[in-house]
Amino acid sequence: MEKDMGEEGGCFHEATIMGQDGIPRTVRVPVVQELARQGLKFLPERFIKARNPSHEANITLPMFPSINMAKLGQQAEPGVRAQELAQLASCAKEWGMFLVTDHGIHPSVVHGVKDVVQGFFRLPLEEKRASVGSYASIDNMGYGRSFVKSEDQALDWIDRLAMKAAPKGVDEGLLVWPQKPPNFRQVMAKYVEQGRKLCDHLLQALAEALSLSPHDFIQNFDPEWSEINVRVNYYPPCPQPELGLGITPHSDASGLSLLTQFGCSGGLQVLKGLNWETVPWPCDELLVNVGDLLEIMSDGRLKSPWHRVVAMEKERFSVALFYNPPCSTEIQPVQDGDGGYKKVVVGDYVRHFYEISPTLEKQAIAYAKKA
Numbered sequence: 001m002e003k004d005m006g007e008e009g010g011c012f013h014e015a016t017i018m019g020q021d022g023i024p025r026t027v028r029v030p031v032v033q034e035l036a037r038q039g040l041k042f043l044p045e046r047f048i049k050a051r052n053p054s055h056e057a058n059i060t061l062p063m064f065p066s067i068n069m070a071k072l073g074q075q076a077e078p079g080v081r082a083q084e085l086a087q088l089a090s091c092a093k094e095w096g097m098f099l100v101t102d103h104g105i106h107p108s109v110v111h112g113v114k115d116v117v118q119g120f121f122r123l124p125l126e127e128k129r130a131s132v133g134s135y136a137s138i139d140n141m142g143y144g145r146s147f148v149k150s151e152d153q154a155l156d157w158i159d160r161l162a163m164k165a166a167p168k169g170v171d172e173g174l175l176v177w178p179q180k181p182p183n184f185r186q187v188m189a190k191y192v193e194q195g196r197k198l199c200d201h202l203l204q205a206l207a208e209a210l211s212l213s214p215h216d217f218i219q220n221f222d223p224e225w226s227e228i229n230v231r232v233n234y235y236p237p238c239p240q241p242e243l244g245l246g247i248t249p250h251s252d253a254s255g256l257s258l259l260t261q262f263g264c265s266g267g268l269q270v271l272k273g274l275n276w277e278t279v280p281w282p283c284d285e286l287l288v289n290v291g292d293l294l295e296i297m298s299d300g301r302l303k304s305p306w307h308r309v310v311a312m313e314k315e316r317f318s319v320a321l322f323y324n325p326p327c328s329t330e331i332q333p334v335q336d337g338d339g340g341y342k343k344v345v346v347g348d349y350v351r352h353f354y355e356i357s358p359t360l361e362k363q364a365i366a367y368a369k370k371a
């Protein structure tokens, strides 16, 4: 693809949006990494987000709940395990988000992910483009696109790379995975495999923590057909971070999301009451958050957190694995928990989520509420 210089003096990603006439149109959004390279003093107009000052309390939580996965194992001493399950129940209910330690994913695997991700983003733009294919009709996948819905929407200060890692075979012939660095897919596949094990373990523990049967959540997942999407978020250094956002507020349309970050920490915020609070998430630790699908399965006992990413002066990367039941699975509350949720097909839920997102408030989940 030609290097496309526009009025911002940068290069552009293309995104397909639905026009008001119902006809899809292609819009161009700047490649943020290329903009950032120009050493801008001011944040370009298109990236300025209206923020509600009364919600900007600038609170960094002194500490954040952390779950030791070894203490949740069957070999753990029963008293220790019961205590860890109680801690899991409390942080999953209070925050819908927690750090995990002793999770069994070897640091070399996480470092491998960091190396290939940085390797990809260090490539010149033309090489990045040449190295990645496209899912064509699947929005939000491949290199570059974000939640772009209209021409006049304020944009996120981010470049993204998103791929389907499972089920196997979904991308045959599409070559979406970067060819450079050459070990990108292999390294990511290892992380995905280990991340899946961790999420399976957590799904069982979360059910137990809520006094349900350990199988209640995981029964909706399938070793062969569950979906795992990988999304790499790259937030280049931002000239006026207080005016922009890396990712606009959202919940995840997943069962569970597993995240790692590098570059710097302090970008992720979660809405608590009316305040955005910065999650104290150290760089080498893994973070898990409850997605909308688990909120539905738990009938609201677990809540998917409303979260966002603030722009920062330094560059930051995060890698999210979104773990979902197979898209044809019907999920429903395992037990009545007063959340008012009903049976939905996973694929229908996710499609609707992306059709209406981004929204100002947590709105997509209303799709799964009883009338």
Ligand SMILES: O=C(O)CCC(=O)C(=O)O
Binding pocket: 231, 233, 247, 252, 259, 261, 267, 268, 307, 308, 309, 317, 318, 320
């Ligand atoms: O970058 C982060 O910390 C969070 C990313 C995120 O929320 C997402 O990819 O859905």
Ligand SMILES: [Fe+2]
Binding pocket: 250, 251, 252, 307
């Ligand atoms: Fe998210």
